[in-house]
Amino acid sequence: MAALAQNPTKVVEYATDVTLPLEYAMQVLDKNHTGLISINKIANAPVLLKFLPMPHLLVRANNTKAISTTLGKDFGSSGYISIDKQLKPALIKTYQNITAFNPSKCNNVALCPILWRSLSNMIPNLSIIGNVSKSTGILILTGENDSQTPVQESFLLQQRLTDVNYPDYTLITYPSLGHSFYPSSQWSTTFGPIQPYV
Numbered sequence: 001m002a003a004l005a006q007n008p009t010k011v012v013e014y015a016t017d018v019t020l021p022l023e024y025a026m027q028v029l030d031k032n033h034t035g036l037i038s039i040n041k042i043a044n045a046p047v048l049l050k051f052l053p054m055p056h057l058l059v060r061a062n063n064t065k066a067i068s069t070t071l072g073k074d075f076g077s078s079g080y081i082s083i084d085k086q087l088k089p090a091l092i093k094t095y096q097n098i099t100a101f102n103p104s105k106c107n108n109v110a111l112c113p114i115l116w117r118s119l120s121n122m123i124p125n126l127s128i129i130g131n132v133s134k135s136t137g138i139l140i141l142t143g144e145n146d147s148q149t150p151v152q153e154s155f156l157l158q159q160r161l162t163d164v165n166y167p168d169y170t171l172i173t174y175p176s177l178g179h180s181f182y183p184s185s186q187w188s189t190t191f192g193p194i195q196p197y198v
Contacts, residue, residue: 001141001142001181002141002142002143002146002148002149002179003125003140003141003142003149003153003154003157004124004125004149004153005124005125005126005129005153005154005156005157005160006124006125006126006153006156007119007120007122007124008119008120008122009099009116009119009120010120011124012149012150012153013095013098013099014095015150016147016148016150017091017094017095017098018088018091018092018095020147020150020187021047021048021087021091022083022087022088022091024045024047024048024187025037025045025048025083025087026083028045028047028187029041029042029045029048030083035082035083035084036080036081036082036083037080037081037083037087038079038080039079039080039081040079042081046188047187047188099116099120125157126156126157126160129157129160129161129164129166130160130161130163130164130166132166134166134167134168136168137168137169137170138161138166138168138169138170139169139170139172140154140157140158140169140170140171140172141172141174141181141198142154142171142172142173142174143173143174143176143177143178143179143180143181143184144173144174144175144176144177144186145175145176145177145178145184145185145186146177146178146179146184146189147178147179147184147185147186147187147188147189148178148179148189149179151173154171154173155171157171158171174195174198177195177198178190180192180194181194181195181198182194182195183195
């Protein structure tokens with residue numbers, strides 16, 4: 001369920017912390033495709049706010065000084081940021097802070113340095129899936145709107161199983177379901193009971 005093909009910290013966490021919010025900024029917030037988004041749009045985008053390394057209250061108060069300090073730009077009167085030049089580096093900084101190994105403190109209660117080190121050193125499933133005994137059936141279940149473990153991870157595993165002529169595997173994807181197999185948008189996981197049909 002919500003299978004990983006690649007390394008969780010080096011590939012999947014980057015996709016979750018950087019790629020997904022950048023896609024959200026470009027597809028949802030930058031409707032006119034200028035590469036710029038307003039501070040007001042950031043302040044009203046909870047999907048994006050959770051990835052930025054700044055206090056949310058400062059953003060919600062439209063404190064341009066706090067935002068410009070975080071994103072490295074003096075906005076002056078424009079009130080816009082560049083997705084590529086300001087937002088992307090801030091998201092990368094957040095990713096680096098999350099995945100940094102600091103043995104003296106936990107960056108996050110759920111993801112302490114020992115766990116991150118273990119995940120970072122994990123051999124990707126994509127590398128070892130061909131070593132599974134051919135007498136073992138494999139079932140891969142994934143929500144198509146899983147924002148924590150992208151559905152592409154399951155497709156990579158499926159492709160590898162095909163490449164090694166694995167005889168008994170099934171991939172089932174569920175439209176509109178997220179990481180917990182509960183209805184979710186493609187941008188954010190909503191938690192609830194697993195849907196009975198899963």
